Amino acid sequence: MSRNRKAVRVAVDAMGGDYAPQEIVKGAILALKEGGLEIGLVGAPDIIETELTKHDIHHLPLRSIRADEVIEEDEHPAFAVYRKPNASIVVATKMLKSGEADAVVSAGATGATVVSATQFVGTIKGMDRPTIGGPITGFAHDTVMMDCGANVDCRPHQLLSFAAVGVIYARKFFHIDNPKVALLNVGAEEGKGNELVRESYPLLQKSGLNFIGNIEGYDVLSGKANVIVCDGFVGNILSKFYESMGDYAGQWIRKKWKKYPLSDFGEKLINELSSLTKMSQEESMGGALLWGIDGVVMGMHGNSQAPQVAKMILKAKDVVNADVVGSLKVEMARISKVSQRR
Amino acid sequence: MSRNRKAVRVAVDAMGGDYAPQEIVKGAILALKEGGLEIGLVGAPDIIETELTKHDIHHLPLRSIRADEVIEEDEHPAFAVYRKPNASIVVATKMLKSGEADAVVSAGATGATVVSATQFVGTIKGMDRPTIGGPITGFAHDTVMMDCGANVDCRPHQLLSFAAVGVIYARKFFHIDNPKVALLNVGAEEGKGNELVRESYPLLQKSGLNFIGNIEGYDVLSGKANVIVCDGFVGNILSKFYESMGDYAGQWIRKKWKKYPLSDFGEKLINELSSLTKMSQEESMGGALLWGIDGVVMGMHGNSQAPQVAKMILKAKDVVNADVVGSLKVEMARISKVSQRR
Numbered sequence: 009m010s011r012n013r014k015a016v017r018v019a020v021d022a023m024g025g026d027y028a029p030q031e032i033v034k035g036a037i038l039a040l041k042e043g044g045l046e047i048g049l050v051g052a053p054d055i056i057e058t059e060l061t062k063h064d065i066h067h068l069p070l071r072s073i074r075a076d077e078v079i080e081e082d083e084h085p086a087f088a089v090y091r092k093p094n095a096s097i098v099v100a101t102k103m104l105k106s107g108e109a110d111a112v113v114s115a116g117a118t119g120a121t122v123v124s125a126t127q128f129v130g131t132i133k134g135m136d137r138p139t140i141g142g143p144i145t146g147f148a149h150d151t152v153m154m155d156c157g158a159n160v161d162c163r164p165h166q167l168l169s170f171a172a173v174g175v176i177y178a179r180k181f182f183h184i185d186n187p188k189v190a191l192l193n194v195g196a197e198e199g200k201g202n203e204l205v206r207e208s209y210p211l212l213q214k215s216g217l218n219f220i221g222n223i224e225g226y227d228v229l230s231g232k233a234n235v236i237v238c239d240g241f242v243g244n245i246l247s248k249f250y251e252s253m254g255d256y257a258g259q260w261i262r263k264k265w266k267k268y269p270l271s272d273f274g275e276k277l278i279n280e281l282s283s284l285t286k287m288s289q290e291e292s293m294g295g296a297l298l299w300g301i302d303g304v305v306m307g308m309h310g311n312s313q314a315p316q317v318a319k320m321i322l323k324a325k326d327v328v329n330a331d332v333v334g335s336l337k338v339e340m341a342r343i344s345k346v347s348q349r350r
Numbered sequence: 351m352s353r354n355r356k357a358v359r360v361a362v363d364a365m366g367g368d369y370a371p372q373e374i375v376k377g378a379i380l381a382l383k384e385g386g387l388e389i390g391l392v393g394a395p396d397i398i399e400t401e402l403t404k405h406d407i408h409h410l411p412l413r414s415i416r417a418d419e420v421i422e423e424d425e426h427p428a429f430a431v432y433r434k435p436n437a438s439i440v441v442a443t444k445m446l447k448s449g450e451a452d453a454v455v456s457a458g459a460t461g462a463t464v465v466s467a468t469q470f471v472g473t474i475k476g477m478d479r480p481t482i483g484g485p486i487t488g489f490a491h492d493t494v495m496m497d498c499g500a501n502v503d504c505r506p507h508q509l510l511s512f513a514a515v516g517v518i519y520a521r522k523f524f525h526i527d528n529p530k531v532a533l534l535n536v537g538a539e540e541g542k543g544n545e546l547v548r549e550s551y552p553l554l555q556k557s558g559l560n561f562i563g564n565i566e567g568y569d570v571l572s573g574k575a576n577v578i579v580c581d582g583f584v585g586n587i588l589s590k591f592y593e594s595m596g597d598y599a600g601q602w603i604r605k606k607w608k609k610y611p612l613s614d615f616g617e618k619l620i621n622e623l624s625s626l627t628k629m630s631q632e633e634s635m636g637g638a639l640l641w642g643i644d645g646v647v648m649g650m651h652g653n654s655q656a657p658q659v660a661k662m663i664l665k666a667k668d669v670v671n672a673d674v675v676g677s678l679k680v681e682m683a684r685i686s687k688v689s690q691r692r
Binding site for chain 1: 488489490499502503534535536543544545547566567568569570571572580581582583584586587588589590591592593594595598599601602603606607619622623626
C-alpha cells in the first residue's frame with residue numbers, strides 16, 4: 009500500500025466470515041468514508057473486483073491484494089495455517105509483519121487468526137500467548153476483565169501480563185491514569201484462593217501496578233477495581249453468565265408484571281435490560297484486539313455484516329493511533345525490570 | 351440422649367456464633383415446638399442453665415451436654431480442634447460419631463466445624479473432602495451447583511463426587527428421579543476447557559449418571575441442567591457474582607425510573623429482585639450440609655439468630671429423615687463399581 013502520511017493502513021481479510029466477501033467489502037467502503045484510512049482487501053482478486061464494481065469507489069484509497077486460499081471455520085487452525093500459505097488471513101498477517109499494513113481485521117475463523125498472528129507477527133516480550141478481554145458494560149463502569157477465554161489453563165506470570173493489558177486498556181479507553189487492579193478470588197485476604205491466584209498475588213504486589221488485592225464475585229460490578237484479572241476459564245464463564253442475565257431478569261420482570269398493564273416504559277426497560285449485560289465485542293473499544301500480539305490484529309464475529317465490519321476497521325484505526333501495542337510493550341518491559349529486582 | 355423412637359436427635363453447638371448462647375438456645379426451643387426432635391445443647395452447663403431459666407422448657411426433650419471450651423472464629427481450625435478436645439463443636443461431633451446424636455448443628459467457626467467433622471466422623475468412601483453447594487434460586491428452578499467454594503483446587507475424581515452429591519440433592523429436595531448433570535465449561539463440545547474439566551468429562555460419561563455434557567455460562571440459569579458441576583473456585587465466584595446481581599439490577603431500574611413516579615408495584619419489584627438472586631443457605635434445603643461427611647453436620651452463618659437457628663435444626667431433621675447421607679453412600683459405591691469396569 010502506498011503510504012499516505014497519517015492514514016492508517018488496514019489489511020482486511022475479505023474472504024473471512026459468513027457474509028464474505030459482500031459485507032466485508034461494503035464495510036470497508038463504509039469505513040473509508042470516515043477518512044484517515046487506507047484499506048487493502050485481501051482475497052481472490054476476481055471475486056473482490058466483482059464486488060467492487062457494485063460500489064462507487066472512485067478516489068477511495070482502496071486496493072485488492074491477492075490471496076488465493078481461504079481457511080474455513082471447521083479446519084484445524086494450526087494445520088490450516090501451515091498448509092495454506094496463500095490463505096487470506098495469512099497474507100494479511102504477513103503484510104502486518106512486513107510493515108505494509110498497520111493493522112489486520114478479520115471476521116474469519118478465530119483460531120486461524122490467532123495462530124497466524126502468533127506465528128507470523130509474534131507476541132510481545134513477556135506474553136506467552138495473546139489474551140482477549142473487554143469492558144464489563146451495563147451495571148458496571150470503567151471496568152475491564154482479562155482474560156475472557158483465550159487462556160483456560162494459566163500460570164501466574166500470565167495473570168501478571170493480563171493485568172498489564174488491562175491497565176493499558178483502562179488508560180487508553182477509560183482515560184484513567186493509574187487504574188486499580190484486582191485479582192478475582194474467593195476471599196479478600198491474601199492467601200485465599202486456588203494455587204494460581206495465591207502464586208499470582210505476590211507477582212502483582214511487586215509489579216508496580218496499582219494492585220488493590222483480591223476482590224470477590226460480589227464486587228465485580230461494584231467499581232472497586234478498574235482491571236479484574238482472572239484466568240480465561242473463569243472469565244469466559246463469568247462473562248457469558250453475565251451476558252445471559254439481562255434476558256433472565258427481563259423475563260422475570262415481564263412475568264411479575266403480568267397482572268398490571270405493561271406500559272411503554274416497562275417494555276423499554278425490559279428491552280434495555282436484556283441488551284445491557286451483553287459484553288459485546290462490537291461495542292467494546294479494543295475488545296476484539298488480540299492483546300499481546302506485537303501488532304494490531306482484530307478478530308470479529310463470523311456473522312458480522314457491513315456496519316460491524318466498518319466499526320471494527322475504525323476501531324483498528326483508533327487502536328493504531330493510540331499506540332496501544334507500543335504502550336503495552338513499554339509496560340511489559342517495565343514490569344519485567346521491576347520483577348527482577350528482589 | 352434418650353432415644354425417643356422416630357425423634358431426630360440433634361446436638362446443637364450452644365457456644366458457637368455471634369449470638370451464642372442466647373439466640374442458639376432460643377432457636378433450639380423454637381425448633382422443639384415443631385416436634386419430632388430431641389435436642390442436646392452442647393456447652394458450658396452453667397451458662398446454658400442460666401439461659402434455660404429464661405424459657406418455659408417444661409416437658410421439652412432438651413438437655414445440656416458439658417463442653418468447657420469454645421473455638422473462636424480467628425483460631426487456626428486444625429490447631430484449635432487438636433488443642434481443645436473439650437470444645438463444644440468437638441464434643442458435639444463426637445456425639446454424632448458415637449451414635450448419641452443423629453445430626454450436629456453449629457453457627458461456630460466453619461473451619462473448625464469442617465476439621466472436626468472430617469477428623470471425628472470422616473468422609474464417605476470416594477470423597478476426599480466435604481463439599482458445599484446449593485440451589486441456584488431466583489431466575490432458575492430445580493438447579494443445584496456443586497462445589498460453591500469448599501474445594502478451590504480440584505482433581506477430576508472430586509468433580510465426579512460433586513456430581514453424585516448434586517444428584518442426591520436434586521433427588522431428595524427437587525424430587526427429580528434422574529437429574530440432568532452438566533459440567534460448567536467454556537464451550538459445549540467435548541475436549542473444550544481447562545485440564546480439570548477435560549479430564550473430568552470422561553469420568554462423568556462413564557459414571558452412569560444422566561450426564562448431558564458441557565454447558566456454558568449462558569446456560570447456568572436456563573434449566574438445561576439440574577446439577578451444575580464445577581470446582582469451588584469457579585462456583586464461589588459465580589455464586590457471589592449472582593448474589594450481587596439483584597441489587598445492581600434494582601439500582602439500575604431505580605435510576606431509569608427516576609423520571610417516572612415509582613409505583614408501589616415498582617418498589618416491590620425492585621425489592622424482590624434484590625433478594626431474588628441471593629443463594630441463601632438459610633433458604634436452601636441441605637445447602638448448609640457438609641456434603642461428603644459420613645453423618646449430618648450443618649454449618650450456619652455466625653450471625654444467625656433464633657429463627658435461623660430453628661430453621662437449620664429443622665432442616666437437619668429433614669436431612670436425617672430423608673437419609674441423604676445413606677443415599678449418597680449408595681450412589682458413591684455404585685459409581686465406584688461402574689468406574690472400575692473398563
